[in-house]
Amino acid sequence: MHYTFDIERGNFTDAGQASSSVKRTLKHLGVAPANIKRTVVALFEAEINAIAHAYGGTIDVDIDDQKIVMVVADKGPGIPNLDLAMQEGWSTASAEVREMGYGAGMGLPNIKKNTDDLKIESTVGVGTTVTMTVFFA
Amino acid sequence: MAAQETFFGHSLKVDKSRCLGCTTCMRSCPTGAIRIRGGKAVVYDNKCVDCGNCMKVCPHKAIYIQQDDFALIHNYEYRVCLVPTTFIGQFEEKFRTREIYACLKKLGFTHIYEVEHEVEYVVELYKKYIAKHPEIRTFISPYCPAVIRLIQVRFPSLVDNIIRVRAPFELAAHIMTNRLMDEGASRESIGVFYVTPCAAKIAAVKYPVSNKETMITGVINMDFLFNKVQLMLRESKKDAEAINHSLTSRDILWPLPGGEASLFRGSHYAVDGLQNVLNFLERLEDETVDARGLVEMRICDQGCVGGVLATNNRFVARKRLEDRARLLDQPDRPLNRYTRYNNPEFCKWIDEQMEIDEITPHSIYKLDDNFAEAIKMAERMKKIEKALPGVNCSACGAPSCAALAEDIVRGDADISSCMFINRHSQASEDAIRNIWGDRIKTRTINQDKSE
Numbered sequence: 001m002h003y004t005f006d007i008e009r010g011n012f013t014d015a016g017q018a019s020s021s022v023k024r025t026l027k028h029l030g031v032a033p034a035n036i037k038r039t040v041v042a043l044f045e046a047e048i049n050a051i052a053h054a055y056g057g058t059i060d061v062d063i064d065d066q067k068i069v070m071v072v073a074d075k076g077p078g079i080p081n082l083d084l085a086m087q088e089g090w091s092t093a094s095a096e097v098r099e100m101g102y103g104a105g106m107g108l109p110n111i112k113k114n115t116d117d118l119k120i121e122s123t124v125g126v127g128t129t130v131t132m133t134v135f136f137a
Numbered sequence: 138m139a140a141q142e143t144f145f146g147h148s149l150k151v152d153k154s155r156c157l158g159c160t161t162c163m164r165s166c167p168t169g170a171i172r173i174r175g176g177k178a179v180v181y182d183n184k185c186v187d188c189g190n191c192m193k194v195c196p197h198k199a200i201y202i203q204q205d206d207f208a209l210i211h212n213y214e215y216r217v218c219l220v221p222t223t224f225i226g227q228f229e230e231k232f233r234t235r236e237i238y239a240c241l242k243k244l245g246f247t248h249i250y251e252v253e254h255e256v257e258y259v260v261e262l263y264k265k266y267i268a269k270h271p272e273i274r275t276f277i278s279p280y281c282p283a284v285i286r287l288i289q290v291r292f293p294s295l296v297d298n299i300i301r302v303r304a305p306f307e308l309a310a311h312i313m314t315n316r317l318m319d320e321g322a323s324r325e326s327i328g329v330f331y332v333t334p335c336a337a338k339i340a341a342v343k344y345p346v347s348n349k350e351t352m353i354t355g356v357i358n359m360d361f362l363f364n365k366v367q368l369m370l371r372e373s374k375k376d377a378e379a380i381n382h383s384l385t386s387r388d389i390l391w392p393l394p395g396g397e398a399s400l401f402r403g404s405h406y407a408v409d410g411l412q413n414v415l416n417f418l419e420r421l422e423d424e425t426v427d428a429r430g431l432v433e434m435r436i437c438d439q440g441c442v443g444g445v446l447a448t449n450n451r452f453v454a455r456k457r458l459e460d461r462a463r464l465l466d467q468p469d470r471p472l473n474r475y476t477r478y479n480n481p482e483f484c485k486w487i488d489e490q491m492e493i494d495e496i497t498p499h500s501i502y503k504l505d506d507n508f509a510e511a512i513k514m515a516e517r518m519k520k521i522e523k524a525l526p527g528v529n530c531s532a533c534g535a536p537s538c539a540a541l542a543e544d545i546v547r548g549d550a551d552i553s554s555c556m557f558i559n560r561h562s563q564a565s566e567d568a569i570r571n572i573w574g575d576r577i578k579t580r581t582i583n584q585d586k587s588e
């Protein structure tokens with residue numbers, strides 16, 4: 001099954017709607033709690049990144065009996081140095097974002113930890129697409 | 138709903154002669170356990186967690202809690218009344234505890250025992266459990282039975298975070314039974330009756346999560362007993378009978394928010410009130426809060442003084458308990474602890490009796506055991522949800538449009554129950570447009586099915 005969500009730039013208030021909706025569906029499907037948790041944590045982090053560091057975007061979710069694939073695509077500044085971005089504690093979060101309680105530089109490492117497959121395509125000045133896969137078995 | 142194994146039993150009942158099907162309870166239930174059928178509220182056993190919310194909000198007093206026949210106590214030679222301090226909190230401070238207990242004796246009990254005598258030991262059991270499980274970070278208190286069930290049905294991923302220790306009333310029942318047997322009473326001659334502030338505790342006694350033997354013989358609703366005692370206290374000053382009162386100030390405060398935490402002392406959180414509990418569990422599940430240590434949780438606002446069977450206002454009862462604790466001014470336990478606590482063999486046995494062997498998840502969400510089938514149902518559900526107006530009017534007998542969509546795919550309802558769909562006459566279409574504007578498109582079932 002397939003879903004799409006829109007992410008609005010700078011809208012921290014609505015952040016988490018995609019991940020809670022996905023969570024509800026996975027509960028309906030009877031997916032193991034540990035896998036639901038991994039999925040929700042990863043999706044939430046990617047959603048927040050698109051809100052905090054880019055100018056919003058879209059989330060596409062595909063679920064079949066083996067796995068869930070989540071594609072978070074944003075229009076934004078892109079990530080110039082991916083290796084650096086993947087490091088724990090590395091963050092360029094603005095003062096505003098830090099005020100919201102984000103910016104510890106733990107998002108991407110957390111996504112890596114919680115997914116079975118992670119692909120990040122980023123072009124500076126164009127945007128970033130994060131593709132995350134969690135297998136259910 | 139298809140025939141299903143029943144996991145949970147309940148003492149909460151709907152009085153069909155009073156229920157008007159007004160939907161108030163249905164819309165306030167945290168697990169979506171209620172539907173309107175035949176014009177009356179119907180509770181689905183496997184979804185209800187006995188939180189008592191429906192009873193609190195019912196404007197027609199149509200929901201009640203079944204209780205054991207009080208005359209039952211006279212089947213026993215030794216009749217123990219297990220009172221939680223919440224009960225004492227119902228009375229004005231001018232009545233002394235021992236006067237209240239004297240009334241209970243006049244009503245037919247031979248022994249009065251306060252549940253909170255054993256809370257310190259229960260907290261010791263929490264600590265032992267925590268020490269044995271270094272792999273767990275967040276430990277949820279097992280004290281409120283409604284919280285345990287809520288986790289089983291709505292937050293199944295958290296069942297392993299619940300401390301697997303039975304409730305203090307169970308320990309109190311064991312200790313009191315043993316005390317009497319030490320004095321020569323036979324097991325059959327002892328009846329132990331627990332005075333409950335809520336429906337959850339009754340369910341915990343009658344349909345326990347643990348399959349160990351209970352030593353509670355029966356449960357008495359607190360409001361029933363309060364009315365009886367209150368009347369006796371008013372009628373005449375009772376000849377106060379001395380009873381060995383050995384609670385500490387902290388024991389008295391146990392039913393209030395922070396009661397467990399104050400005995401535990403280590404890193405802890407205290408959450409009370411249905412909405413707060415739901416939010417906190419949600420956050421624990423999503424790992425957006427990192428709670429290390431003990432999480433005390435009570436479904437009722439202000440803890441057990443907010444229980445549905447507690448007669449008096451919870452803030453008043455809270456103050457009364459706080460005043461009584463201050464007056465008692467007894468921080469440490471006096472010496473008359475049950476002597477066999479000094480016997481390691483006995484303690485080993487008691488510790489085993491107090492273990493909950495297993496807490497199983499019973500998700501209310503899962504659509505089908507077969508994943509492919511569940512996906513099909515979820516997809517259909519999404520489609521139906523989109524076709525429904527989204528105003529959550531409850532006229533279909535379900536608490537929300539999403540709930541109706543779920544009922545439909547589960548085969549428990551039909552799309553034609555939606556009042557906004559299947560309007561054939563121009564007049565009804567006009568009426569809906571008057572109320573909702575163009576936001577809602579009226580349509581007939583046929584149109585809808587071809588979508």
Ligand SMILES: Nc1ncnc2c1ncn2[C@@H]1O[C@H](COP(=O)(O)OP(=O)(O)OP(=O)(O)O)[C@@H](O)[C@H]1O
Pocket residue numbers: 045049050052053054074076077078079085086090091092093101102103104105106107108109128
């Ligand atoms: N979608 C994105 N667009 C542009 N830059 C991004 C994006 N996602 C991450 N980054 C960059 O990578 C850095 C690290 O991201 P990460 O999610 O690990 O930490 P953070 O968002 O700064 O803080 P935290 O996630 O702990 O709140 C960010 O500070 C930002 O510079």
Ligand code: SF4
Pocket residue numbers: 149165166167168169170171180184185186187188189190191192
């Ligand atoms: S007791 Fe609570 S869970 Fe059960 S039907 Fe009432 S509101 Fe719902």
Ligand code: SF4
Pocket residue numbers: 187188280281282283284334335336337338435436437440441442443444445
């Ligand atoms: S908070 Fe206390 S009174 Fe309320 S349901 Fe839980 S155990 Fe019962």
Ligand SMILES: [Mg+2]
Pocket residue numbers: 045048049102103106107108
């Ligand atoms: Mg981040």
